[in-house]
Amino acid sequence: CVSEIVTRRLSLYLRCLLMVNREGDDYISSKELAERYHLNADQIRKDLSYFGTFGKRGVGYNIEDTIVKLKEVLGLTQVYNVAIAGAGNLGTALADYPRINRDSFRIVALFDRDNRKVGAKTRTGIPIYHISGLEDRVRELNVRMGIISVPADAAQGIADRFVSAGVRGIMNFAPVRIQLPSYIKTISADFKSQLEVLAYYVSKIKVG
Amino acid sequence: CVSEIVTRRLSLYLRCLLMVNREGDDYISSKELAERYHLNADQIRKDLSYFGTFGKRGVGYNIEDTIVKLKEVLGLTQVYNVAIAGAGNLGTALADYPRINRDSFRIVALFDRDNRKVGAKTRTGIPIYHISGLEDRVRELNVRMGIISVPADAAQGIADRFVSAGVRGIMNFAPVRIQLPSYIKTISADFKSQLEVLAYYVSKIKVG
Ligand SMILES: NC(=O)c1ccc[n+]([C@@H]2O[C@H](COP(=O)([O-])OP(=O)(O)OC[C@H]3O[C@@H](n4cnc5c(N)ncnc54)[C@H](O)[C@@H]3O)[C@@H](O)[C@H]2O)c1
Ligand SMILES: NC(=O)c1ccc[n+]([C@@H]2O[C@H](COP(=O)([O-])OP(=O)(O)OC[C@H]3O[C@@H](n4cnc5c(N)ncnc54)[C@H](O)[C@@H]3O)[C@@H](O)[C@H]2O)c1
Known part of the structure; x- marks a missing residue:
């Protein structure tokens, strides 16, 4: 189990990515995600890599894939x-x-x-x-x-x-x-x- | 201004100390406070020292004084x-x-x-x-x-x-x-x- 603080951050990244996903882009960088939602780009990269999710250099994170991954980690694939x-x-x-x-x-x-x-x-x-x-x-x-x-x-x-x-x-x-x-x-x-x-x-x- | 995360922690320490204060002790150590409320003793010492509040070695923090100090830092001395x-x-x-x-x-x-x-x-x-x-x-x-x-x-x-x-x-x-x-x-x-x-x-x- 990870700490509650990390879980809250992941839940926050999920909410931000769900908002970004509605706009139709396929990729987003940690820098851009951080700027849009007042987050910390280093912390995003650290948290996501801990769960095996990495961005492509120069391109960023695949939004759909990262959403699926975050839902799995957070236990949100069930009802x-x-x-x-x-x-x-x-x-x-x-x-x-x-x-x-x-x-x-x-x-x-x-x-x-x-x-x-x-x-x-x-x-x-x-x-x-x-x-x-x-x-x-x-x-x-x-x-x-x-x-x-x-x-x-x-x-x-x-x-x-x-x-x-x-x-x-x-x-x-x-x-x-x-x-x-x-x-x-x-x-x-x-x-x-x-x-x-x-x-x-x-x-x-x-x-x- | 300090970050929202630090402010939330200080607000949590204040709540814990207000509960402890009702029991009548004058002092409490960061270790004891951490054990009672599932907090991190190192983090408590670090946060409080940042605002100029230190415990006495072997005795701990003066509960009343720390409450007053936390209320000042959090801007809670006004209505x-x-x-x-x-x-x-x-x-x-x-x-x-x-x-x-x-x-x-x-x-x-x-x-x-x-x-x-x-x-x-x-x-x-x-x-x-x-x-x-x-x-x-x-x-x-x-x-x-x-x-x-x-x-x-x-x-x-x-x-x-x-x-x-x-x-x-x-x-x-x-x-x-x-x-x-x-x-x-x-x-x-x-x-x-x-x-x-x-x-x-x-x-x-x-x-x-
Ligand atoms: N963040 C959370 O965790 C959480 C939890 C529950 C509800 N909510 C949200 O809180 C809000 C209130 O929820 P609720 O269950 O009390 O709803 P409600 O319908 O019971 O209350 C809404 C009140 O707002 C009034 N109102 C509507 N438009 C207004 C306007 N333009 N000017 C002034 N008053 C207006 C209505 O007359 C009503 O009394 C909703 O937006 C709901 O989605 C948030
Ligand atoms: N944590 C927060 O931020 C926050 C904010 C607002 C209210 N609250 C708290 O939430 C609780 C509910 O607040 P509220 O404004 O809805 O109060 P309320 O009086 O409107 O609702 C309480 C409900 O509980 C029912 N109830 C009372 N005793 C019961 C029992 N033994 N078994 C089953 N049902 C019982 C009552 O019939 C009533 O319908 C209160 O404890 C209040 O202090 C917390």
Whole structure:
């Protein structure tokens, strides 16, 4: 396994190449890719060569081939069924996010305990099940990744239930640290830390 | 200015130290901090010494002092008023996120064009204004950071309006690249790329 920082970079290169690919060119150099997307050309060459992808001198990288290679390395050649616990504001926004339900991810279920929501569907048609049926649905729908979007006090219990039902990756949005066995990958998402990064730059800009 | 990667690390150290600080110890070593939060002890020492913070040999870093120093470096000793454009599912979830409205950030306004929402408040009491009054409100409320949480086709226009009204940092959640003058810092948030990182690890776990 490579580190999360490298994986994020590869995912970023993939997104950039997918954008470039729409314009019809066959090749792109690391220099040109770096300039267009504020990346580091040396880092691109180093990362791609680590995975056995090399550019042709003077020509650059074959865009299609590099996309295929990156998808393989990132494990994106398969489809992952994803379920979201908590059909509130955040859970619904994540479920209906236009960039999600294509390529490698399918949001197949939302879970909630509020009977007014259970049985309904989101705007893009994702069903909301009752939280009591989480384990059965996770097995039936072959869910491999769970997203936690419930209040902090419910997060740990729901994460445990996802794992016991067979889920192997958890993305946690609730503002609490969840403890899971080491073989489960957990990613915590926190928009506040991104706001802090933004604040750093804003604090450096002279007003006026 | 330091790079975004370093700023993210500093923000992460700050979060870890704030958690440790609640337990009552006065000092912590880089080794102990690294073990508790899966960080790199060498990197911690390197980052903190770059900003003039050093641990005492055999004792470690003074927790309180390091927190104060990190807040200074990150520009978090002041309060930033933040506004969110789009009072839909995502915008509302961000506005009511419990970790936000304390310390250095205040969400002071939401903007929307839907008259059924305008004039109401979110669950935690944040007012929803009509998007037509964005410029006046931004100046009146001294908003320095804008969050874009509207559909993709409306994002660029609203970002331009935020900037012309005096906002200096933009966080964009809409699935579209927005172009702004180079003196404005823009951060794009995309939960799909975090899902891709999770997929990489899940693809490596042997099932069963
Ligand atoms: N990480 C971030 O950047 C970020 C941003 C915004 C919100 N959040 C967090 O995300 C979570 C959801 O936020 P929201 O705005 O959607 O809240 P919300 O109140 O709108 O939604 C929560 C949903 O969870 C359901 N729920 C509560 N307890 C449950 C349980 N035990 N089992 C099943 N369902 C349960 C509720 O019925 C509700 O539908 C909160 O923890 C919030 O703090 C995180
Ligand atoms: N980056 C991510 O990870 C992520 C995740 C989920 C959603 N999203 C994106 O965030 C945005 C909001 O998602 P949502 O689920 O809250 O959608 P939503 O439809 O629930 O909310 C959109 C809101 O914007 C308002 N709006 C539309 N056009 C407007 C305009 N010109 N001026 C002012 N207000 C306007 C609507 O009235 C509505 O209240 C979308 O672009 C979505 O694709 C991003």
